Amino acid sequence: MPTIIALDVSLSMSRSVLLPDSTEEYQRRHIAIHGINTFLDYLSANYKLEFVSLIAFSYLYEQLSTFTRDYSIIRTALTKVEAFSKTCIESALKGIKDVTSEEWSNTSCQVILITDGSLGVGVGSLKHSLETMNARKSVEEKFPLPFPFPCKLHIVCIANPNDPDVRSALPYYQKLINVGNQGGEIFLLDGAISFKSVEETFNRLAEKYYNPYCGTLLCGNFNCAVQLFPKPEPFIKQSNDEKVTYGVSDKIEIIGFLEIKDVGSPPTVARHLILPRSTKEKSDTKDKDAKNGKSEEEDDSQDDGKTPSFTVLLHGSLRVESMVAIARVCNDWYGMIYSWADSKKKSNLMLALFDPGQDSVPWLGPFDNLTSWKEYSADDEEKKSPFPVRPADKRSYAQSCVVWIKPSGLQSDIQKVLRHARKLPDKLHQFYKELNRTRRAALSFGFHSLLEALATMLDRECTLLPGSAHPNAALQLTHAANFLRSEQAFDEKQNVVPLLTNFASSSN
């Protein structure tokens, strides 16, 4: 879930702030930057794999850092931020939309917009933007919200929460979040502007929206504390009259295993890395840190590496055997765990979640109905894979259906009859089979004139028979043509049957 930090660098952010216990002069911008650094500290400690991009905006916007996991790039960029003209939130949103859709397409994102409670003035002010939002004509002028990708919009206001400007700005911010329609929250400082209050605010945001998922991976008696990245979001399934929300529970329970060829690239709605968590208590580590400093921490991470973890065992075997594990994440929601490699070198354990519900992978059948293979192979078909689950009926392309929309369809069916007719009496059965098939279709379509046409064709075939032809051929052709012209031909229950002759069909 990439994050875009949008920092207001308008002149109003350069207003100085009086800090009680400091003699140095600070601007709001500095306070905001301190907040961003706090946020980045939190990410490096708890949410390492998050991609973050930094945008600075005033009347225009500039992407100061592309999406990166190397937060030092962002920290460096922050030190170089300068002050520019007036606040224009719309241009920031436009910038966010552009950089994000180009890079991530349909991935869900979070925006942290940092401003100071001033809405801007005149054209380009938030007030003006929201008023004219619905009156935009051309596509280029279209208001950037709602974003074309799922995105939460958080607004952090670096200002005294009791400031009358901030009070009047809040409804506009809320409206912005509502127009975005994907959730988000306004974060105000808790008390007057200070390094401490801004730290607290950013930590509050981070803990609420960037708290890592912590759960347990279960497989029989094996269990392993794991983290998922990105953190799983609730999945909302909208049907006609109701909305059902599914959430990944804190227990990911493996129910069994399947071979990759059986699971057959099933569609998945989300993917998460499964990272084992250190089994040691966090507080322990902190205590030790306090006592022994850095060397102990290093030791710890080495110890973690040397304590066997179920995830590593599972990963290794899945990879070697080309198998996947099927896991249940909550009622009616399943996923598969497999070894995944981005590049060829580094591979890791991945959980891919299927569409919630029982039948989202038709060739596996309902998930709740998966059972131990031992139970299945009570009879002696042990060797054969029980997958895919085959539907009771065949699709049109897997059976011989009759379609005469194009003349070529009709022609090829007639040709089949005639091809066998020319090889009578050898192809006696095939001839009558094809003839009946064509005739039945003609009856279903109410295409009665075709029967006469077929009879004519058979008559002509009869006259074209070479002198060397078997006498039975002519008899059968005449018999079939006569049947097609009779009353019985219109009775769908009747079939044309071969004429009984004295020639044994098998003799040459």
Next chain:
Amino acid sequence: MASSITHKTVFILDRSPFFAQSCNQPIEYDTLKSKGSGVIPAAPIYKSLWTCNVEGVQEYLRIVFDIYPKDRHFRVVSGRTSLNPWNCPDTITTLNMRLAQVGPPLKSKKDDSEYSVFHGLSSAIDCLREPTQEQQDMLDNGDIVRNRGRIIYLTVLKNDMQVNHLEEYILEALQHNKMSSSSDLLPIDECELVLVHTVPVGHDIRITEKPCRELNSCVKFEVTSSHSGRHLYNKLVYLCCKHFDLCSTTVTGIPMKEEQNASSSANYDVELLHPATAHDELFKNEHAEGLVIKSKEGLPIDTTPLKWCTPKSNVIELHQCSAAYRICPVDVNSRPSSCLTNFLISGRAVMLEQPRKSGAKVISHMLAAHGGEIFIHSLPTSRSILEDPPSISEGCGGRVTDYRITAFGEFMKENRLAPTKASLLESYGNRKPYLYAIDHLEKSSRCWPMVISETILFNLQNLSQLPQLLVQETLTEEQLLECTKLIYKVLEMEQKNDPLPIPATGSRGKGPKRDELYRQLWSELETLVRSYSDTSEKHNKVLECLLNCKKPSDEKVIVTRKTPSKKEDKSGGGAGGLTEAEQSWKELDRYQQMSTREKMEASQGEKTQDAPPPKKLKAEELLMRSGGQTLLTMWNNRLKTIHQKRSHEFDARLDSPGDKAKLYIHLDENSSEQSNVNTANVAKKQPVM
């Protein structure tokens, strides 16, 4: 699904004499043209309007059933007759049979009123009021059913006045049906009526089309018109795509051998229909322009051309894909179509590439068949936030190198999943089948060390049968015998002082002494057998046998090492005892650390002595904890061990001067002997080489 408007569709076929006339579109059916002179080719044939209608409906149904084989239901009515019920097992076959019985309309006008458009509409409304099986099931469950449906009327309209009459009629009819609520019929909550006006090719249409609009909250109304023949088919496919939100993809550049000349090959295109959402990502991109072209099959819809990529290998990979939908070939019986579908059904997957002017290769879809059904898979093309993931070796447990990977592979194979057959489902009753799979997992993971250095038992090839036997639900007499034989084997090995596979403990010291290892083996054995002892009486007998074979001096190890692990096994099995299980893990860790320390002490060889006699307290603890036995058997076992202790003194001690006995007196001799043999071997081999 049962309350979607696409759940129920009723087609009305107008069987008035008007439809007996020709559609005015000639069809060449004589294929003999090329043959020598003297044969006059047959004149082209004409389909009737009725035939065109029937064919069009068939195609509409074929498309929907190919893409949505479940949950979408159709009925066809003509006049007052309904040709099939809801949830008909094989709708198309049933309809074909019934249509053959009904036959085309007659040209003579006998009784016009029988074919009145209102009759058809009224029977269609009756059909919609009947619940489908899915709706009936919901009703039986006490759920609220929103009854929605669509009526498609293939007819001929006299003038716009008649359209207005029909509009009034449907409004009134639905108003009426709401008032009369009968017990087995449902009221209609939403209905869409589509009138398809059709005339022979070349005739004037004379009816104003009306786009779909809401007459009131529950009625939508649309009038559309078409010439018959191929035009009507196009119209119906267009409607089908609109009604079921389908779109078209043309697979381009499929290399195919020529029918006549097998040595040359040419490229063909095949057009497929599928749910429009398969192209969601394609059109979300800003640069989506130029991605669609006009349908190559002449349908009034756009199609997305995607280039065929010849599959290179037969290896089945796990592709990441965001969606998969069934497809339906537009021209199902054409040679290119059937070549493509047969190729896919045979098990090959085909990647599809987006045409990009920039020349970048973007593979956005994959065609693959599963269980005889072909699916189009959408593959994500944009950047993933999971790119450049950390390697598994960087995380917890990543630096351990001796995981039992192969053994866990076997474990996974033993725990493969299978779909539940209907017969099995019945025997399961109310318990969900997946729970049986979980049971099986629990059972086979009761005693399962993760790394090679943690175990001796699982490294012994000749004992590998024991866990396999024990995991079974029941043991036969022979299997029981087999188990006991395996236990005796350990006894024999110990007596012979056979070497054991030493767990790699790193570079520290020489590793533990052999009797230490045997003690560990025995205790591992006990943990294993004990964890299955409550499965059956015979399983318990295996445990008894083991306990009888064990040396009393092993007791200490049992107490220190295995009691907590046993506890862990039990609590870990239950779903609720997670915290308890965690606790036991910690406990186990502590105990394991303790025993490694002991091992290390022993390995340093500073104190070569027998383990101290078990403390009384601990021995009692063992008695208290050794579950699954009666007090009497425990007491008997205890007495037995004491007797054994008394009757059989350690042999080495008898020979030694003091209380202490030197262990492995022959060890040095053996090793020197062995190295001698080795060098001898090498010496022997050398000349040959």
